[in-house]
Each structure stands twice: as C-alpha cells, then as structure tokens.
Amino acid sequence: MNPKPSRRIAVDRESLIIDVRRQLDAPSRRLFGKRILTLGGLAMLSGCSLSDNASVEAFLSRVSRMNDKVQAWLFDPNRLAPTYTKAQITRPFPFNAFYGIDEVTVVNGDDFRLKVGGLVREKKSWTLDELYALPKAEQITRHICVEGWSAIGRWGGTPFAGFLQRIGADTTAKYVGFRCADDYYESIDMATALHPQTLLTFTYDGERLPPKYGFPMKLRMPTKLGYKNPKHIMELFVTNTYPGGYWEDQGYNWFGGS
C-alpha cells in the first residue's frame, strides 16, 4: 500500500479555505450581515482563536461541520446533475484509490454476499445474481475528484432509493454507511441516498464493473465529490450514528457535494 495522506490533507486544507471564501461570497451568507463575513468573523462564530496550529485545525473542522449543515440545507433533492452523451465519455476513464493501480482489490464474485444491516426490516445478504436482477438504470455523468481531475463516465446499476425501499430501510434515519473490501469506508446523508441519480452500480460502460472501478459494486452519486462514491462495497447499513468516512476522518468535508 502506498498511502498519500499528507498530500491529500494539504489539498483539503486549501479546498476548505476555498469553501470558506465561497461561503463568504455566497449571497445567502449576507443573512449574517456583511461586517462579520471575514475569516476572523467566522473564527468568532466557531469559537476558535486561530492562535496556533491546533486551534487552526479546530477552526477548519468546525467550518467543515458548518459547511455540512449549509450544504445539507442547500441540497435540492429534485435537482439533477448534468448528464452527457456517449461521445463525451472520457477515455480512458481514470483510476483512483488511496493506493496504486497495481494494488487494486480483487473481490471473488462467486461466494460474494452484500451484507445489509442497521435500521432495515430485511437484514438478508444479497448474492450478485439477486442484485443484478433488480430494476435497471444507467447514467453518463461527471465524476469530480478533489485531487484536481474530473471525467465523464457511464455507470449502470439499480436506483438506490428503490433498493432502500425493498430492504425496508428507515428512510427517516440520518445516514447510510458503507464498508468496502479495501479498508475504505464512507457514509452519506439520507437525502442524497434517495436522490434519483444515486445508483448502486454493477457495470462500467456496458461491461461488468472491472476491479479497478470497484467490482463488485460502486455507489455512484453525481451530486457528490469522487471520494464520497465508495467502490468494492461489501456491506451497507442505515443508522442515526455518524459513521464518518476514510478521508473525512482525516479532515475532508463530510457532505462533499459537487
């Protein structure tokens, strides 16, 4: 494994500062009155002194939590992300993970079972054939990675809202969490889980999802940044207890809207 946390955190610190500035510029922020719309003002709001590294970290993480709330509040469950044509697909579509492509996780599909748990009526595990038999949907959308690239890809699978309904998920719960075959883990807000473009995907460009793109399945959300889209999902659960995420627990913003 070749983790690259320091670079990722540096990028995130910059993106947080960009977020802060964007929030300062956002018309909705004028609600708070022009005069406190400065970094110092935000520091005051968040109760942080910004006097040393630790307090800067605390400040950024509180801004990030405020940012989660603002993003959740601004999220429109009916607004669709742009879609594209087959001719616009990026080829080759990039691979990314917290390790290199030579270390891609290979899951054996034969004895695979998707574990489903938490606040659901039906805690049964799913074979791939059962999942492949679910209602189908496809999308060509843009995937945006905070490492500085974006690409258009084509994913096929089943609408996640329908799947949640089928397993009797408590859709008034706050989060859906994911555990992956490669130590990655993620969680998303219920509004995004129920968004019509959120798909549990099993194919990439019409072919079975190859290991590099997340076999056996990837949750694809064009309304979220790349790191929010878990690959190699082994288990999912519905919960009201904040589950965090692989990069979020190292400082990334949790809501991660795109």
Ligand SMILES: Nc1nc2c(c(=O)[nH]1)N[C@H]1C(S)=C(S)[C@@H](COP(=O)(O)O)O[C@H]1N2
């Ligand atoms: N299981 C798992 N899912 C993951 C990651 C990972 O390292 N492991 N990386 C995330 C990040 S940062 C990105 S940009 C996308 C990359 O998906 P791709 O390889 O299909 O481009 O996967 C996301 N989901």
Ligand SMILES: [Mo]
């Ligand atoms: Mo990413």
